[in-house]
Amino acid sequence: MKKYWISSLLPLKGMIKQTGIPFILPLYHTTGFNHSLPYTKFLYQNRTEIEFEHELDFLLKHFEPVDLQEILNHKNTSKKKPAFHITIDDGLASNYELIAPVLYKKGIPATFFINPAFIDDANIMHRYKASLLLDWLQINQSGVNLVSDFLKVPNNFSNIKNFILDIRYPNKNKLDECVNLLGISWKEILHKNPLYLTTQQLHNIQQAGFHIGAHSWDHPEYELLSFEEQQDQTLKSVQYIKEKFNPMVSSFAFPFTDHKVSLAFFEWLHTQVDLSFGCAGFKSDSFPGHFQRIPIEKSVYRIQDLLLQQSGMYYVKKLLGKHIVKHA
Numbered sequence: 001m002k003k004y005w006i007s008s009l010l011p012l013k014g015m016i017k018q019t020g021i022p023f024i025l026p027l028y029h030t031t032g033f034n035h036s037l038p039y040t041k042f043l044y045q046n047r048t049e050i051e052f053e054h055e056l057d058f059l060l061k062h063f064e065p066v067d068l069q070e071i072l073n074h075k076n077t078s079k080k081k082p083a084f085h086i087t088i089d090d091g092l093a094s095n096y097e098l099i100a101p102v103l104y105k106k107g108i109p110a111t112f113f114i115n116p117a118f119i120d121d122a123n124i125m126h127r128y129k130a131s132l133l134l135d136w137l138q139i140n141q142s143g144v145n146l147v148s149d150f151l152k153v154p155n156n157f158s159n160i161k162n163f164i165l166d167i168r169y170p171n172k173n174k175l176d177e178c179v180n181l182l183g184i185s186w187k188e189i190l191h192k193n194p195l196y197l198t199t200q201q202l203h204n205i206q207q208a209g210f211h212i213g214a215h216s217w218d219h220p221e222y223e224l225l226s227f228e229e230q231q232d233q234t235l236k237s238v239q240y241i242k243e244k245f246n247p248m249v250s251s252f253a254f255p256f257t258d259h260k261v262s263l264a265f266f267e268w269l270h271t272q273v274d275l276s277f278g279c280a281g282f283k284s285d286s287f288p289g290h291f292q293r294i295p296i297e298k299s300v301y302r303i304q305d306l307l308l309q310q311s312g313m314y315y316v317k318k319l320l321g322k323h324i325v326k327h328a
Helices: 012-019 049-062 068-072 094-106 116-121 126-139 142-151 157-165 173-181 199-207 227-245 263-269 303-320
Strands: 026-028 086-089 110-114 211-214 251-253 275-278 290-292
Touching: 012 303, 026 049, 049 094, 049 303, 068 275, 086 094, 094 110, 094 199, 110 116, 110 199, 110 251, 116 199, 116 227, 126 142, 126 157, 126 173, 142 157, 142 173, 199 211, 199 227, 211 227, 227 251, 227 263
Parallel strands: 026 086, 086 110, 110 211, 211 251, 251 275, 275 290
Antiparallel strands: none
16 A cells, blocks of 8 residues: 655644544445455455555544444534544445454444345446456456457457446446357356345344445446436335335435436435435535545555545645535
């Protein structure tokens, strides 16, 4: 992990406290033995198990862990430390063996946001499919010609990679078509290893004291959906969570981002849930009950350096009037 050279010279807690943002909301997806998990290697750099635990220790040293209920009540339980709440997106299988046990051991509250369409490995989110396919093609170069012809892109891995990583939800079937063309299956690519949590594992996570939240039905880019499609994706996932897990706090985290989502949608959304979350980084939000999270894995810097960078940028954006996410 990279270190920010000035991090030891600036008072991080004081800088964050002065912003007035009540909660630090780190966003993670997975962790592993290395930085090169096949389903994430072309998307973001996951933390290793050791790095993840070190970052949790840093957070515990400098911040106060709070529960989702405390966020709903808008309470920071300590006047000495800023508060934080861990969020984990996508419901990946590694959450059960590598993330939840560490959080439980350290007494850190967290919310796991899941897509019901993928529970029990019923399907795979299109971005993970893209990374898995590219990882397979890197190893099996013989498939590059077939895929380049099918996608009508120049015959080299770099062009194929750019095209595949640019596939969005409306065209996600192209990824399945590529795999069918190669005569393989997603299960074979995964070597029959589970990618997502099972229903029972999710119940076990909840029984351990963690929260389960909705994350849309099957993880589309909301800016590409109509208002009605946004509602359908959201309502199906929220209702599923309520029926299966009966959460004390009903919560929803946007897949990818809440960018370009209308104010009218937020007004409707908060008739369905208690809290909602985006991932625009260290920013305030104009809509009550909606909070922005910090995507930790998008940065190669340690969490302490990332927080320092983002809190510093907050002051710059505040001078420019760009520190608050607004919804029109």
